[in-house]
Amino acid sequence: MKLLIKDGFVISKSYFGNYDIEIINNKIVSVKKKIFPKKHKVIDAKNKIVIPGIIDAHVHFGLKGYGSKTLENFILGSKTALCNGITTVIDYVIPEKKENMIQALKRKLQEARKSFVDYTFHSQIVDFNKETPKQLKYIINSGIKSFKIFLPKTESWYIDNNKLYRILEELQKYKDVILEAHCEDSDIIEPIIKKLESKKKLDIKYFPLSRPSTAEHSAVKRFILYAKKFNTAIYIVHTSSKDAMKEIILWKKKKNKKFKLYAETCPQYLTFTDNVFKKNNNYLYTCCPAIKSFKDRKFLWESINNNFIDVIATDNCVFSKRDKFKNRNNFTKIPMGLPGTSILLRSVLSEGIKRKIYVKKLVELLTSNPAKIFGLYPKKGDFVKFQSDADVLIIKKTKEYFFRNCDAHTISDYSPYENMKYEYNIEKIIFKGKLVFDNNKLLLKNPKGIFLKR
Numbered sequence: 064m065k066l067l068i069k070d071g072f073v074i075s076k077s078y079f080g081n082y083d084i085e086i087i088n089n090k091i092v093s094v095k096k097k098i099f100p101k102k103h104k105v106i107d108a109k110n111k112i113v114i115p116g117i118i119d120a121h122v123h124f125g126l127k128g129y130g131s132k133t134l135e136n137f138i139l140g141s142k143t144a145l146c147n148g149i150t151t152v153i154d155y156v157i158p159e160k161k162e163n164m165i166q167a168l169k170r171k172l173q174e175a176r177k178s179f180v181d182y183t184f185h186s187q188i189v190d191f192n193k194e195t196p197k198q199l200k201y202i203i204n205s206g207i208k209s210f211k212i213f214l215p216k217t218e219s220w221y222i223d224n225n226k227l228y229r230i231l232e233e234l235q236k237y238k239d240v241i242l243e244a245h246c247e248d249s250d251i252i253e254p255i256i257k258k259l260e261s262k263k264k265l266d267i268k269y270f271p272l273s274r275p276s277t278a279e280h281s282a283v284k285r286f287i288l289y290a291k292k293f294n295t296a297i298y299i300v301h302t303s304s305k306d307a308m309k310e311i312i313l314w315k316k317k318k319n320k321k322f323k324l325y326a327e328t329c330p331q332y333l334t335f336t337d338n339v340f341k342k343n344n345n346y347l348y349t350c351c352p353a354i355k356s357f358k359d360r361k362f363l364w365e366s367i368n369n370n371f372i373d374v375i376a377t378d379n380c381v382f383s384k385r386d387k388f389k390n391r392n393n394f395t396k397i398p399m400g401l402p403g404t405s406i407l408l409r410s411v412l413s414e415g416i417k418r419k420i421y422v423k424k425l426v427e428l429l430t431s432n433p434a435k436i437f438g439l440y441p442k443k444g445d446f447v448k449f450q451s452d453a454d455v456l457i458i459k460k461t462k463e464y465f466f467r468n469c470d471a472h473t474i475s476d477y478s479p480y481e482n483m484k485y486e487y488n489i490e491k492i493i494f495k496g497k498l499v500f501d502n503n504k505l506l507l508k509n510p511k512g513i514f515l516k517r
């Protein structure tokens with residue numbers, strides 16, 4: 064099978080300009096100014112933008128938590144991802160009650176078997192006991208090199224300082240392993256919640272008060288201080304505030320660090336401000352960390368512009384509108400998380416370009432950067448001949464349109480982004496060398512995603 068993508072404007076880590084892309088079977092084999100078709104199926108990409116398939120490095124499919132379960136299982140979640148330009152996802156393996164990390168991984172591999180996109184996992188560490196080192200070794204040998212911990216007391220996932228130290232110490236034994244953390248401090252959050260509770264202020268409009276940026280800042284600082292002692296690379300997921308970001312920048316600027324430090328943010332923190340909590344449907348915007356202020360959002364965009372943010376990923380976590388609505392009067396009970404895969408590409412391109420961020424940088428934040436950080440490069444995230452998989456998006460700039468959740472190929476029954484104005488849309492998606500999405504239609508019947516060992 065030979066495919067030729069003609070005359071597109073190619074944007075990736077390695078290319079920026081008008082190029083033709085030749086694909087044979089499932090690989091990129093050539094990227095040149097002019098390639099003449101010989102027995103190729105030709106796709107005309109004139110006046111279109113051509114980028115590598117997106118890697119969403121932070122998704123939750125089939126998550127059980129907050130007394131609920133996400134609407135999306137792995138199959139449905141990966142289908143929505145594919146239809147919106149994400150050709151690789153990294154989901155989290157979270158041990159459920161009575162499961163250890165190995166059992167959880169086996170379950171998750173089973174759940175992902177019919178994925179529409181390629182996938183790998185971050186393995187969440189929820190405890191550190193005498194079995195943990197053995198389990199970590201097993202996970203790493205299974206081809207997973209990223210781990211995640213929760214620094215706040217969420218569900219049963221809390222990692223205290225003692226465990227944090229031992230996890231970093233243990234992971235240091237392995238090469239190219241990375242530890243991610245959800246950075247918020249319950250020691251700051253809990254007393255505030257107690258106070259709000261005593262005043263009967265648990266309505267969603269008070270939710271942002273309960274998770275101030277201090278909570279994120281303090282945990283980021285603590286995580287970095289502990290990491291300083293070791294060589295393990297660390298990664299801050301879903302950075303939401305200026306204070307936390309400033310702390311990250313401080314460390315990124317330091318020379319001769321033993322450890323690498325990466326920062327991720329998400330579309331919700333780049334799109335909304337805490338004004339959303341004044342709306343009637345404020346319960347649809349509940350995620351952790353909470354969406355912050357105008358100045359925080361502005362600073363996150365500046366940090367992108369100044370290369371201090373490494374990845375934009377979604378933290379996609381689709382609980383039903385009904386489950387959110389049920390708990391709209393009590394933010395301590397509401398399932399936390401927002402849909403994101405359906406808007407990642409359009410929101411990052413539309414909002415980013417509007418804010419004058421260099422488009423190549425935006426593309427790298429969605430493709431080559433996550434690929435490099437998580438050991439998937441150059442198979443994923445770029446157009447490197449004979450090495451990169453032929454996952455290609457053909458995007459058109461359109462006149463402004465209103466985003467509608469019902470057009471986004473998703474099972475989610477709401478989107479916080481409903482009616483957002485965007486200017487970029489996906490026209491065609493090539494996955495593993497085959498045209499799988501065209502003119503807003505999924506052409507793929509049978510899922511073709513595989514587990515990517517790293």
Ligand SMILES: [Zn+2]
Pocket residue numbers: 121123378
């Ligand atoms: Zn998450």
